[in-house]
Amino acid sequence: xxxxxxxxxxxxxxxxxxxxxxxxxxxxxxxxxxxxxxxxxxxxxxxxxxxxxxxxxxxxxxxxxxxxxxxxxxxxxxxxxxxxxxxxxxxxxxxxxxxxxxxxxxxxxxxxxxxxxxxxxxxxxxxxxxxxxxxxxxxxxxxxxxxxxxxxxxxxxxxxxxxxxxxxxxxxxxxxxxxxxxxxxxxxxxxxxxxxxxxxxxxxxxxxxxxxxxxxxxxxxxxxxxxxxxxxxxxxxxxxxxxxxxxxxxxxxxxxxxxxxxxxxxxxxxxxxxxxxxxxxxxxxxxxxxxxxxxxxxxxxxxxxxxxxxxxxxxxxxxxxxxxxxxxxxxxxxxxxxxxxxxxxxxxxxxxxxxxxxxxxxxxxxxxxxxxxxxxxxxxxxxxxxxxxxxxxxxxxxxxxxxxxxxxxxxxxxxxxxxxxxxxxxxxxxxxxxxxxxxxxxxxxxxxxxxxxxxxxxxxxxxxxxxxxxxxxxxxxxxxxxxxxxxxxxxxxxxxxxxxxxxxxxxxxxxxxxxxxxxxx
Amino acid sequence: xxxxxxxxxxxxxxxxxxxxxxxxxxxxxxxxxxxxxxxxxxxxxxxxxxxxxxxxxxxxxxxxxxxxxxxxxxxxxxxxxxxxxxxxxxxxxxxxxxxxxxxxxxxxxxxxxxxxxxxxxxxxxxxxxxxxxxxxxxxxxxxxxxxxxxxxxxxxxxxxxxxxxxxxxxxxxxxxxxxxxxxxxxxxxxxxxxxxxxxxxxxxxxxxxxxxxxxxxxxxxxxxxxxxxxxxxxxxxxxxxxxxxxxxxxxxxxxxxxxxxxxxxxxxxxxxxxxxxxxxxxxxxxxxxxxxxxxxxxxxxxxxxxxxxxxxxxxxxxxx
Numbered sequence: 001x002x003x004x005x006x007x008x009x010x011x012x013x014x015x016x017x018x019x020x021x022x023x024x025x026x027x028x029x030x031x032x033x034x035x036x037x038x039x040x041x042x043x044x045x046x047x048x049x050x051x052x053x054x055x056x057x058x059x060x061x062x063x064x065x066x067x068x069x070x071x072x073x074x075x076x077x078x079x080x081x082x083x084x085x086x087x088x089x090x091x092x093x094x095x096x097x098x099x100x101x102x103x104x105x106x107x108x109x110x111x112x113x114x115x116x117x118x119x120x121x122x123x124x125x126x127x128x129x130x131x132x133x134x135x136x137x138x139x140x141x142x143x144x145x146x147x148x149x150x151x152x153x154x155x156x157x158x159x160x161x162x163x164x165x166x167x168x169x170x171x172x173x174x175x176x177x178x179x180x181x182x183x184x185x186x187x188x189x190x191x192x193x194x195x196x197x198x199x200x201x202x203x204x205x206x207x208x209x210x211x212x213x214x215x216x217x218x219x220x221x222x223x224x225x226x227x228x229x230x231x232x233x234x235x236x237x238x239x240x241x242x243x244x245x246x247x248x249x250x251x252x253x254x255x256x257x258x259x260x261x262x263x264x265x266x267x268x269x270x271x272x273x274x275x276x277x278x279x280x281x282x283x284x285x286x287x288x289x290x291x292x293x294x295x296x297x298x299x300x301x302x303x304x305x306x307x308x309x310x311x312x313x314x315x316x317x318x319x320x321x322x323x324x325x326x327x328x329x330x331x332x333x334x335x336x337x338x339x340x341x342x343x344x345x346x347x348x349x350x351x352x353x354x355x356x357x358x359x360x361x362x363x364x365x366x367x368x369x370x371x372x373x374x375x376x377x378x379x380x381x382x383x384x385x386x387x388x389x390x391x392x393x394x395x396x397x398x399x400x401x402x403x404x405x406x407x408x409x410x411x412x413x414x415x416x417x418x419x420x421x422x423x424x425x426x427x428x429x430x431x432x433x434x435x436x437x438x439x440x441x442x443x444x445x446x447x448x449x450x451x452x453x454x455x456x457x458x459x460x461x462x463x464x465x466x467x468x469x470x471x472x473x474x475x476x477x478x479x480x481x482x483x484x485x486x487x488x489x490x491x492x493x494x495x496x497x498x499x500x501x502x503x504x505x506x507x508x509x510x511x512x513x514x515x516x517x518x519x520x521x
Numbered sequence: 522x523x524x525x526x527x528x529x530x531x532x533x534x535x536x537x538x539x540x541x542x543x544x545x546x547x548x549x550x551x552x553x554x555x556x557x558x559x560x561x562x563x564x565x566x567x568x569x570x571x572x573x574x575x576x577x578x579x580x581x582x583x584x585x586x587x588x589x590x591x592x593x594x595x596x597x598x599x600x601x602x603x604x605x606x607x608x609x610x611x612x613x614x615x616x617x618x619x620x621x622x623x624x625x626x627x628x629x630x631x632x633x634x635x636x637x638x639x640x641x642x643x644x645x646x647x648x649x650x651x652x653x654x655x656x657x658x659x660x661x662x663x664x665x666x667x668x669x670x671x672x673x674x675x676x677x678x679x680x681x682x683x684x685x686x687x688x689x690x691x692x693x694x695x696x697x698x699x700x701x702x703x704x705x706x707x708x709x710x711x712x713x714x715x716x717x718x719x720x721x722x723x724x725x726x727x728x729x730x731x732x733x734x735x736x737x738x739x740x741x742x743x744x745x746x747x748x749x750x751x752x753x754x755x756x757x758x759x760x761x762x763x764x765x766x767x768x769x770x771x772x773x774x775x776x777x778x779x780x781x782x783x784x785x786x787x788x789x790x791x792x793x794x795x796x797x798x799x800x801x802x803x804x805x806x807x808x809x810x811x812x813x814x815x816x817x818x819x820x821x822x823x824x825x826x827x828x829x830x831x832x833x834x835x836x837x838x839x840x841x
Contacts (some may be wrong), residue, residue, distance in 0.1 A: 243801065245805035307591075307593050311593060378617055379592045379617060383592070
């Protein structure tokens with residue numbers, strides 16, 4: 001009896017602020033790890049942006065703003081950048097944040113086993129000046145460095161050491177794969193991979209609280225129709241994405257809102273440039289037809305992108321001609337024309353390359369990563385069959401997909417790329433530069449595309465301060481990538497979010513869902 | 522008088538007739554003629570099976586040939602011309618521009634083939650194990666029947682998914698699409714043999730103590746000959762009933778596995794795959810992608826099941 005009264009009193013004392021609420025949301029893909037340095041992908045980094053923080057962060061309009069650093073300035077004549085750190089910041093476990101954590105996180109994130117390694121390609125050395133000042137020395141002037149590390153998140157060195165997680169482990173995972181300890185506005189209080197991840201506000205957060213969430217729960221729902229049903233019934237407050245075919249119907253429903261935008265993500269086809277032979281050909285094959293640029297051109301002409309946009313995407317996406325969308329900095333205006341749909345030309349190119357009767361190969365595709373990814377791959381399979389090259393389609397969930405690509409188990413694959421820096425240099429560094437462990441380049445260039453001129457241009461683009469000269473070099477690179485058909489860019493992925501009508505939130509074009517901008521009315 | 526003479530004078534003709542005549546004059550056929558449920562469900566099964574068998578002749582397009590698809594035909598409502606291509610389709614098209622009617626016919630072939638083969642496989646396996654355990658008894662019986670009991674405690678769809686998952690792991694990717702059908706048959710068959718084994722074992726236990734079996738043993742017939750020639754024929758009618766009902770269940774199991782995305786590949790959809798695809802477009806109003814395959818599956822499974830039900834009553838002497 002006494003106990004009940006006490007419990008009753010306790011519950012009234014900690015009365016919730018007005019309008020405070022619990023919030024539940026569903027996404028197609030579960031963030032595959034809680035380790036901010038292990039996997040460089042939007043589901044992981046987008047989610048962890050709520051938990052961990054970087055020195056700088058992006059605001060609602062994508063502009064770079066101070067986070068764990070209050071200020072930054074170039075050192076000397078472009079020799080590096082000096083960051084002044086925020087004082088009085090604590091991690092979720094109560095530990096103090098200081099320069100040692102920055103140095104530790106730099107070493108961790110630029111380690112060989114880290115997927116974020118190439119962010120630090122321009123860095124020659126990181127120096128701790130005092131407890132709240134750190135210098136990042138660059139091998140060449142690098143004007144975009146501060147904005148390029150907005151997703152580099154700081155981890156507590158003491159916590160990582162105590163839990164034996166000083167380095168990220170992509171394959172086997174470690175303590176940091178299922179636990180998190182950041183400085184962000186929310187802390188992870190429960191984590192069941194693939195089922196449920198629970199977040200609570202971090203009481204000691206340094207920033208001004210805008211949200212009114214007391215508890216937030218993420219439940220991955222792979223089937224978009226099921227997620228939609230959950231939204232309509234009010235089981236979840238927010239889903240990402242809304243199946244594109246249901247946008248029209250949802251717009252007429254007063255209980256839900258549809259928030260549409262254009263994502264920074266380009267969906268493209270990738271090739272095995274370096275492979276000696278096809279892996280999944282039904283004929284015995286000792287050749288790799290995709291090494292021939294004419295075959296790659298044929299693929300580009302065989303895919304009917306307008307039909308995919310019209311039918312599969314229901315008119316909600318724009319065709320793409322380059323590795324970045326027109327909204328990105330450094331987009332090449334003069335190269336906006338994509339190869340026309342022309343099956344006859346594709347057949348002629350194949351015949352010219354020595355494949356008049358076509359060939360068979362294996363197409364790998366994710367089935368829970370991009371909007372309608374499997375349907376798009378199926379459509380592409382049909383279109384390629386019409387010009388005589390027949391694909392065996394193998395669609396799989398994203399957690400199996402990346403390892404397959406890293407192990408070179410594909411003859412062609414589907415990839416989406418969203419430049420974290422919102423700049424055209426980003427995909428060149430990740431997708432077009434010759435893979436090089438030491439220089440931290442080409443880490444997502446699975447097919448090993450390699451072009452000497454592109455490799456030569458990349459460092460020049462990175463250090464060029466004059467905007468016109470930089471654009472000229474970006475244009476040259478884009479032209480080479482188009483001429484060589486390094487990839488076949490297909491379309492810019494649309495961004496479609498759905499919420500209950502009592503939810504207010506901000507949609508960012510990088511498809512990051514930021515919890516601290518959510519208000520539950 | 523004359524009639525009797527003619528009949529007596531022409532015995533070969535009577536022999537020719539006898540099987541069909543026997544069947545027509547049997548209680549079984551009489552019961553069949555008198556049961557509207559049996560007649561209707563038999564007719565439905567016949568129509569569906571025949572249209573599946575002759576699908577290449579009936580279907581206007583071949584939906585399994587990716588080169589023949591036109592994506593611009595996607596989402597065409599039934600009997601309405603497509604806004605871009607002007608083509609019209611009896612039951613509309615799905616998201617890939619496949620004609621739903623043709624896809625149902627071709628998909629039904631997969632469903633029926635997988636269902637029938639899986640039942641046949643389960644039947645052969647179950648009969649063999651049932652005969653062996655009933656006839657030999659002892660340790661053989663204990664082991665086989667305990668395995669059967671354990672397997673019965675798991676839902677058969679779970680067992681099928683487990684077998685499917687393991688088998689898929691061992692299949693090279695380039696053959697996965699072709700192998701998917703055989704793996705499905707194996708998975709469903711292995712999850713379904715217990716019913717047959719139990720019934721046949723029961724019948725074997727009853728029959729093996731009878732005098733005619735003892736006689737057969739005395740004249741030195743081998744155990745296998747006794748099992749197959751003497752005991753099995755007496756256990757066949759319950760097996761036939763179980764086989765028919767199992768066929769309906771196997772068709773549904775295949776549809777369930779494909780619906781869950783672990784069965785027939787999306788480029789060669791079965792009825793279950795079609796329903797899975799259609800389910801994604803239910804909210805957006807493209808009802809026909811789900812509706813027609815679901816109705817076909819319902820008609821097929823229901824009529825086979827009703828036929829099995831009727832068969833059970835007809836072959837049960839106590840219910841006559």
